[in-house]
Amino acid sequence: MRFNRPTLKTVIEKLTRQYGKPAKPLDHPFEIIVWENIAYLVDDERRSAAFNALAREVGLRPIDIFSASSSTLIKFTKMGGIHPELRNQRLRESAQIVIDQFDGDLRNALKLPLAKAIKALRQFPSIGEPGAEKILLFTRTAPILALDSNGLRVLLRLGFGEEQKNYTASYKSVREGIATELVNDFDFLISAHQLLRQHGKTLCKTNNPHCDECPLAIDCSYYNSRSF
Numbered sequence: 001m002r003f004n005r006p007t008l009k010t011v012i013e014k015l016t017r018q019y020g021k022p023a024k025p026l027d028h029p030f031e032i033i034v035w036e037n038i039a040y041l042v043d044d045e046r047r048s049a050a051f052n053a054l055a056r057e058v059g060l061r062p063i064d065i066f067s068a069s070s071s072t073l074i075k076f077t078k079m080g081g082i083h084p085e086l087r088n089q090r091l092r093e094s095a096q097i098v099i100d101q102f103d104g105d106l107r108n109a110l111k112l113p114l115a116k117a118i119k120a121l122r123q124f125p126s127i128g129e130p131g132a133e134k135i136l137l138f139t140r141t142a143p144i145l146a147l148d149s150n151g152l153r154v155l156l157r158l159g160f161g162e163e164q165k166n167y168t169a170s171y172k173s174v175r176e177g178i179a180t181e182l183v184n185d186f187d188f189l190i191s192a193h194q195l196l197r198q199h200g201k202t203l204c205k206t207n208n209p210h211c212d213e214c215p216l217a218i219d220c221s222y223y224n225s226r227s228f
């Protein structure tokens with residue numbers, strides 16, 4: 001059976017009806033890096049609890065984190081799951097990079113030309129190219145549709161791009177697949193990132209996606225290839 005791939009706009013409209021309008025995300029680049037490194041393999045609620053406790057008791061500026069003792073930081077990284085000592089080191093290293101290279105304020109990195117800004121952000125622990133692009137999007141620096149692994153999986157299954165041998169190539173394929181549909185609209189792109197992630201975590205899971213409950217099923221390549 002032939003099916004027509006939905007537009008990205010339609011996908012986001014349906015996901016907004018399904019999940020509601022997402023909450024405003026963090027928009028400070030260093031705080032996003034702290035968010036990524038404060039926890040590991042935990043849900044957003046637990047990550048948020050560790051992040052908020054750190055913000056309340058230590059602060060979120062690079063100098064706050066750099067000045068705190070390891071035992072203090074580990075108290076919060078422990079709230080964020082396994083390997084708390086490693087994540088203490090990563091937080092400390094992140095703070096040091098900002099202090100040494102960006103005059104204590106990572107927003108200075110966002111003033112660089114795009115390729116240099118991505119390179120600067122990729123120096124930080126746990127920040128690869130998708131993570132750097134997410135920072136550029138959430139800080140409203142560059143209108144890029146950054147995707148996490150959940151969003152990537154959803155768009156691949158819907159037929160935007162094709163699964164390739166490795167993650168980087170699949171990411172590139174999806175980015176090419178959506179290129180003509182992107183608009184210079186930060187609100188839309190940020191919501192798209194958040195909703196695609198939420199859909200990948202809620203219904204379009206890696207194993208056994210809940211296609212029967214999915215508002216996108218009628219136009220989904222993966223679903224239709226399994227059903228007919």
Ligand code: SF4
Pocket residue numbers: 154157158203204205209210211212214215216217218220221222223
């Ligand atoms: S129909 Fe299934 S595979 Fe397609 S987007 Fe929905 S949950 Fe994912």
